[in-house]
Amino acid sequence: MNKNEIPYKIYLKEEEMPKQWYNVRADMKNKPAKLLNPATLQPVTEEELSNIFCKELVKQELDETNPYIDIPEQIREFYKMYRPSPLVRAYCLEKKLGTPAKIYYKFEGNNTSGSHKLNSAIAQAYYAKEQGLKGVTTETGAGQWGTALSMACSYFDLDCQVYMVKCSYEQKPFRREVMRTYGANVTPSPSESTEVGKKILAEHPGTTGSLGCAISEAVEAATTQEGYRYVLGSVLSQVLLHQSVIGLEALAALDKYGQKADIIIGCAGGGSNLGGLISPFMGQQLRGEAEYKFIAVEPASCPSLTRGVYAYDFCDTGKVCPLQKMYTLGSGFIPSPNHAGGLRYHGMSATLSQLYADGLMEARSVEQTAVFEAAEQFARVEGILPAPESSHAIRVAIDEALKCKETGEEKTIVFGLTGTGYFDMFAYEKFHDGKMSDYIPTDEELQASFAKLPKVDL
Amino acid sequence: MNKNEIPYKIYLKEEEMPKQWYNVRADMKNKPAKLLNPATLQPVTEEELSNIFCKELVKQELDETNPYIDIPEQIREFYKMYRPSPLVRAYCLEKKLGTPAKIYYKFEGNNTSGSHKLNSAIAQAYYAKEQGLKGVTTETGAGQWGTALSMACSYFDLDCQVYMVKCSYEQKPFRREVMRTYGANVTPSPSESTEVGKKILAEHPGTTGSLGCAISEAVEAATTQEGYRYVLGSVLSQVLLHQSVIGLEALAALDKYGQKADIIIGCAGGGSNLGGLISPFMGQQLRGEAEYKFIAVEPASCPSLTRGVYAYDFCDTGKVCPLQKMYTLGSGFIPSPNHAGGLRYHGMSATLSQLYADGLMEARSVEQTAVFEAAEQFARVEGILPAPESSHAIRVAIDEALKCKETGEEKTIVFGLTGTGYFDMFAYEKFHDGKMSDYIPTDEELQASFAKLPKVDL
Numbered sequence: 001m002n003k004n005e006i007p008y009k010i011y012l013k014e015e016e017m018p019k020q021w022y023n024v025r026a027d028m029k030n031k032p033a034k035l036l037n038p039a040t041l042q043p044v045t046e047e048e049l050s051n052i053f054c055k056e057l058v059k060q061e062l063d064e065t066n067p068y069i070d071i072p073e074q075i076r077e078f079y080k081m082y083r084p085s086p087l088v089r090a091y092c093l094e095k096k097l098g099t100p101a102k103i104y105y106k107f108e109g110n111n112t113s114g115s116h117k118l119n120s121a122i123a124q125a126y127y128a129k130e131q132g133l134k135g136v137t138t139e140t141g142a143g144q145w146g147t148a149l150s151m152a153c154s155y156f157d158l159d160c161q162v163y164m165v166k167c168s169y170e171q172k173p174f175r176r177e178v179m180r181t182y183g184a185n186v187t188p189s190p191s192e193s194t195e196v197g198k199k200i201l202a203e204h205p206g207t208t209g210s211l212g213c214a215i216s217e218a219v220e221a222a223t224t225q226e227g228y229r230y231v232l233g234s235v236l237s238q239v240l241l242h243q244s245v246i247g248l249e250a251l252a253a254l255d256k257y258g259q260k261a262d263i264i265i266g267c268a269g270g271g272s273n274l275g276g277l278i279s280p281f282m283g284q285q286l287r288g289e290a291e292y293k294f295i296a297v298e299p300a301s302c303p304s305l306t307r308g309v310y311a312y313d314f315c316d317t318g319k320v321c322p323l324q325k326m327y328t329l330g331s332g333f334i335p336s337p338n339h340a341g342g343l344r345y346h347g348m349s350a351t352l353s354q355l356y357a358d359g360l361m362e363a364r365s366v367e368q369t370a371v372f373e374a375a376e377q378f379a380r381v382e383g384i385l386p387a388p389e390s391s392h393a394i395r396v397a398i399d400e401a402l403k404c405k406e407t408g409e410e411k412t413i414v415f416g417l418t419g420t421g422y423f424d425m426f427a428y429e430k431f432h433d434g435k436m437s438d439y440i441p442t443d444e445e446l447q448a449s450f451a452k453l454p455k456v457d458l
Numbered sequence: 459m460n461k462n463e464i465p466y467k468i469y470l471k472e473e474e475m476p477k478q479w480y481n482v483r484a485d486m487k488n489k490p491a492k493l494l495n496p497a498t499l500q501p502v503t504e505e506e507l508s509n510i511f512c513k514e515l516v517k518q519e520l521d522e523t524n525p526y527i528d529i530p531e532q533i534r535e536f537y538k539m540y541r542p543s544p545l546v547r548a549y550c551l552e553k554k555l556g557t558p559a560k561i562y563y564k565f566e567g568n569n570t571s572g573s574h575k576l577n578s579a580i581a582q583a584y585y586a587k588e589q590g591l592k593g594v595t596t597e598t599g600a601g602q603w604g605t606a607l608s609m610a611c612s613y614f615d616l617d618c619q620v621y622m623v624k625c626s627y628e629q630k631p632f633r634r635e636v637m638r639t640y641g642a643n644v645t646p647s648p649s650e651s652t653e654v655g656k657k658i659l660a661e662h663p664g665t666t667g668s669l670g671c672a673i674s675e676a677v678e679a680a681t682t683q684e685g686y687r688y689v690l691g692s693v694l695s696q697v698l699l700h701q702s703v704i705g706l707e708a709l710a711a712l713d714k715y716g717q718k719a720d721i722i723i724g725c726a727g728g729g730s731n732l733g734g735l736i737s738p739f740m741g742q743q744l745r746g747e748a749e750y751k752f753i754a755v756e757p758a759s760c761p762s763l764t765r766g767v768y769a770y771d772f773c774d775t776g777k778v779c780p781l782q783k784m785y786t787l788g789s790g791f792i793p794s795p796n797h798a799g800g801l802r803y804h805g806m807s808a809t810l811s812q813l814y815a816d817g818l819m820e821a822r823s824v825e826q827t828a829v830f831e832a833a834e835q836f837a838r839v840e841g842i843l844p845a846p847e848s849s850h851a852i853r854v855a856i857d858e859a860l861k862c863k864e865t866g867e868e869k870t871i872v873f874g875l876t877g878t879g880y881f882d883m884f885a886y887e888k889f890h891d892g893k894m895s896d897y898i899p900t901d902e903e904l905q906a907s908f909a910k911l912p913k914v915d916l
Contacts, residue, residue: 007472008538014465059511078889080466081550081841092613110568112843112878154838155550174883180890181837376516379639381537385570420570422880432638 033325111146115419125152134227135159137212143175146232150184166209212317234270243276330449410456460533490808491783573877583610592685593617598674601633604689608640624667670775692728703733731808788907
């Protein structure tokens with residue numbers, strides 16, 4: 001097909017939108033390891049999980065066999081409000097780089113939550129409503145997930161209780177106000193509203209909180225209030241399932257114009273975006289139908305895939321959630337202050353970890369200043385102001401395109417542009433003022449953290 | 459056509475996008491009055507205007523005869539990066555209101571500037587580049603225009619000097635950082651960098667600036683630097699011309715699905731969005747091809763159409779720009795603090811003023827609290843967090859839809875959703891906290907302002 005026939009933005013028609021999510025675990029030869037109960041360190045049961053999570057979501061979490069799961073009608077209706085998201089051909093970036101590579105990005109930022117998080121938030125809110133719950137609880141750090149969940153709960157008229165890491169609550173008042181606009185109850189964490197919060201405040205009176213602490217408060221709030229469950233925006237297999245809508249749309253859009261990806265790139269924190277983007281492509285590869293090069297990009301300050309160990313670990317620092325086997329830096333690892341808030345997670349989705357362990361995916365870590373350089377370069381030619389998280393993928397996409405310039409190869413590069421940076425201008429300001437720092441943990445720091453990993457004997 | 463066949467979002471295909479702008483003045487029987495030179499109060503010449511504005515833009519400003527003007531190829535390429543904007547069917551809002559009315563909105567917020575301003579910014583930057591200029595100067599209040607112009611100048615590698623009203627510069631540091639990301643030079647106004655700025659600072663040492671003052675500085679900077687011109691984001695006829703892309707796309711999208719609008723609603727500050735949205739529809743009406751009800755919505759705190767006088771007035775408080783005949787509250791009128799920053803303008807586009815004077819358009823003023831109530835209601839069902847400016851149109855669209863509910867009429871309502879409110883969360887916070895105030899100027903205040911209008915004798 002002639003290059004000029006491919007539009008700047010490929011939008012699927014409503015009737016071309018996916019009607020089923022794709023569950024990559026069904027096609028994996030080596031399945032992700034079982035989740036463990038944090039109290040017993042033994043495989044967790046469906047019943048145990050159902051005390052914390054919604055029933056239908058627990059089923060999805062444990063489902064390793066069904067490749068396709070129907071997207072309920074009401075979720076598909078909601079998707080139509082902000083999806084399909086465009087697959088954009090980065091003509092201007094290609095021209096600026098002078099590369100023969102064809103660059104595409106799947107842009108998930110055109111909704112008020114500002115990221116792909118809404119894809120799973122609406123699904124989780126739907127199942128909570130179906131179960132007859134009053135509401136859900138969650139934590140949020142950078143704020144994208146909390147915003148997405150607020151929007152989803154508002155749509156289904158569910159109560160939404162968000163524990164927001166106190167320093168974010170104070171530094172990002174605008175994020176908080178967006179959540180309030182959607183009727184969410186936002187509490188700075190740690191708070192006096194939970195036992196665990198009170199305990200942490202008594203021990204560390206001046207603390208500005210952490211994601212681990214906020215998770216612990218949210219889980220306590222879910223399990224001590226009648227009619228509530230806890231929901232999580234990343235890491236879990238159910239989240240990757242819902243996020244597969246990203247990859248399914250991207251694949252359909254490429255197919256529509258007879259294009260085939262060579263390299264697929266995504267930023268990786270807990271893995272929600274990367275897993276969702278690559279799943280259907282990985283499925284083709286697992287079934288022997290196509291071959292791709294997959295690249296996970298993580299911050300050098302929090303390099304779980306590139307420098308972590310593959311072991312059982314707690315998903316949260318509070319140690320209240322199930323354990324999973326994953327690439328981890330240790331649940332006690334505290335990343336240096338890094339503005340790409342959504343990528344500051346010590347572990348990685350169990351599914352992605354297994355794929356990486358099996359050599360089916362590559363990983364790279366990049367430093368923050370180089371990431372913001374790529375972000376600014378991208379913004380100036382493509383118009384979109386990217387989130388710092390998404391910009392990790394931009395960095396590697398540009399690097400790969402420049403390699404093609406050297407070799408003359410016309411590779412097709414697809415990357416996930418997860419969201420916009422409107423609420424991250426403090427970080428951009430630091431970058432403009434030359435005050436951004438790059439920090440890479442030392443081997444000693446990592447070894448000290450690995451030493452504290454739980455001893456699991458199965 | 460069956461209601462269910464109309465998708466949530468109508469996107470035109472690239473090849474369906476407008477190739478020409480529409481100039482409504484060509485179809486107007488009564489043309490807008492001529493612009494006047496502020497020094498002589500006599501009709502301004504093309505040559506005089508060319509000292510301030512780019513040559514080609516001056517031609518467009520004075521063109522009352524050509525109905526269609528070609529959109530240059532490079533502008534059309536840029537449009538493809540963020541256009542076509544979707545015409546959205548507000549199914550969820552209709553359901554929530556229980557109205558038989560069909561509600562559509564043309565959403566212009568899916569670009570980094572967050573509003574429709576980019577449509578004219580890219581055109582103005584293009585003509586500046588074509589003229590071989592080094593750069594352009596402008597002022598910005600709320601920041602949308604400054605951001606849009608920064609993006610446009612970055613694309614064409616033009617220097618961009620933005621004078622930002624000092625209180626906005628301080629209260630909206632994130633807007634400033636977005637502009638810096640696109641390489642703009644942002645100066646808080648009044649500043650020491652211009653003679654007029656120095657003078658104002660000497661007279662009012664603690665001033666936090668005003669739009670009028672920022673315009674004066676930007677015009678001085680344009681006329682005293684070699685290779686610079688001044689550009690403006692609203693009010694002017696050239697801006698309405700460029701913004702006609704909004705209405706042309708909306709009309710094409712409705713036509714594509716066999717729909718016909720009955721009521722067309724837009725918020726009105728200087729008139730850039732409203733004029734752009736209604737132009738092609740108004741053209742049909744002026745040519746006797748169709749009939750519509752057009753409603754301009756303005757804030758009760760700054761009611762130029764509903765309570766102003768139709769007279770010659772200065773476009774800026776600094777009295778350096780040409781005068782035009784328009785509905786005005788007087789160039790010295792200072793609106794009460796109102797968070798819908800983009801609508802705090804004392805006058806109105808000359809074209810829209812003439813159409814209003816001829817009875818071809820209605821106008822309504824609405825109070826701020828009612829506007830934010832509509833904004834929040836809209837956000838919760840339609841997902842998009844609207845800008846306060848845009849929410850004026852939402853308020854009246856909801857009012858009209860509720861009237862249909864009473865009468866049972868299935869009218870088709872189309873309104874302009876000009877942008878997103880991500881940088882307006884201070885205002886939302888005030889609303890959530892019940893600290894928002896409604897202020898309406900008294901008749902005495904307006905009469906005192908009218909008394910200071912210039913005496914024009916033509």
